[in-house]
Amino acid sequence: MAKAQKPVIKSAAKTLTKAPAKTPVKTKLKTSAAVAAPAPNRYKPLSGREFPRFSAIKTFFRLPVADLSEDFDVALFGTPYDGGVSYRPGARFAPTQVRECSSLGRGFHMTRAMSLFEKLKFADIGDCPIVPIDQKQTYKNIEKFSANILKHGKKFISIGGDHSTTLPLLRSMHKKYGKLNFIHFDAHLDTYPAAWGCEYHHGAFARHAVEEGLVNPKNMLQIGIRGPLAAIDDLDFIKKHKIKVLTVDDIKLKPLSEVLKSLPKFTGPTYISFDIDCLDPAYAPGTGTPVPGGLTTYETQQILRALQIDNLVGADIVEVSPPFDSSQITGLAAVDTMFELMCLMGGGR
Numbered sequence: 001m002a003k004a005q006k007p008v009i010k011s012a013a014k015t016l017t018k019a020p021a022k023t024p025v026k027t028k029l030k031t032s033a034a035v036a037a038p039a040p041n042r043y044k045p046l047s048g049r050e051f052p053r054f055s056a057i058k059t060f061f062r063l064p065v066a067d068l069s070e071d072f073d074v075a076l077f078g079t080p081y082d083g084g085v086s087y088r089p090g091a092r093f094a095p096t097q098v099r100e101c102s103s104l105g106r107g108f109h110m111t112r113a114m115s116l117f118e119k120l121k122f123a124d125i126g127d128c129p130i131v132p133i134d135q136k137q138t139y140k141n142i143e144k145f146s147a148n149i150l151k152h153g154k155k156f157i158s159i160g161g162d163h164s165t166t167l168p169l170l171r172s173m174h175k176k177y178g179k180l181n182f183i184h185f186d187a188h189l190d191t192y193p194a195a196w197g198c199e200y201h202h203g204a205f206a207r208h209a210v211e212e213g214l215v216n217p218k219n220m221l222q223i224g225i226r227g228p229l230a231a232i233d234d235l236d237f238i239k240k241h242k243i244k245v246l247t248v249d250d251i252k253l254k255p256l257s258e259v260l261k262s263l264p265k266f267t268g269p270t271y272i273s274f275d276i277d278c279l280d281p282a283y284a285p286g287t288g289t290p291v292p293g294g295l296t297t298y299e300t301q302q303i304l305r306a307l308q309i310d311n312l313v314g315a316d317i318v319e320v321s322p323p324f325d326s327s328q329i330t331g332l333a334a335v336d337t338m339f340e341l342m343c344l345m346g347g348g349r
């Protein structure tokens with residue numbers, strides 16, 4: 001990695017020694033929408049140097065809003081449903097907060113030496129229509145909405161919402177790709193039984209995904225898991241299905257470089273679901289069910305950069321709860337994760 005960084009810094013220095021580009025004198029003021037749509041590639045973020053980052057209409061990464069019929073590769077959208085939570089609500093407000101925090105997003109990945117928006121075209125397609133008081137209708141809507149994205153030959157990243165929103169996304173993915181490889185970042189196993197007589201809550205989506213045959217448990221990896229659990233039999237499901245788990249202890253008690261080398265390779269259609277509570281509450285306080293003793297943002301960055309996935313077809317970030325956030329710590333962690341996921345879709349390095 002140090003090797004890869006060197007030329008990047010050098011070339012940046014070279015660029016700096018060149019004569020700085022002159023700021024053109026404009027006779028006519030443009031609106032931010034006009035600045036966001038330069039020909040020929042309009043799928044680029046609105047430049048912070050041209051239009052300040054605290055201004056303009058908030059979209060993911062200051063990208064244009066687009067219709068699915070348009071020519072781009074990856075659809076970014078919000079899934080603002082939090083009717084599946086068992087503790088703190090608020091994840092319905094995450095898409096709005098993540099859009100706002102993503103004003104600070106940038107396009108050049110320094111470690112990967114990759115210009116993301118030169119490699120792939122992204123657009124914000126708005127929010128999936130959900131029904132805040134009806135999970136059944138919401139699930140139908142999410143599945144239909146995401147299936148339509150896939151029908152248009154695009155990949156997607158959903159910003160939830162609570163973790164119950166992942167199941168209908170996996171259902172539409174499975175219809176297109178068959179059984180998926182599945183990488184699941186979380187403090188919790190999410191393989192828990194029904195609660196209050198309800199099967200579909202945010203702590204049960206991973207069990208349903210395996211039971212419905214949407215994901216291949218042999219090609220499934222859970223990262224960031226930690227206790228306490230309700231009881232020892234909470235572990236039965238992952239033992240029965242031989243699901244690979246990297247607990248926080250597995251990650252923290254070894255040199256990180258060793259952990260990164262031990263990650264399995266994922267060949268074929270792969271989906272990543274990133275529950276922000278895999279991070280320690282110090283790094284992500286704004287979440288529904290925080291668990292102390294978690295990963296740092298740096299560790300998840302390193303893991304996401306080390307993952308070898310030849311075809312990441314979809315991803316989501318869930319459980320960001322802005323009402324419990326402080327100074328946008330959690331919102332910014334979500335944006336950072338989103339950028340890593342977008343780069344993974346761009347082929348990583």
Ligand SMILES: [Mn+2]
Nearest residue numbers: 163186190275
């Ligand atoms: Mn979860």
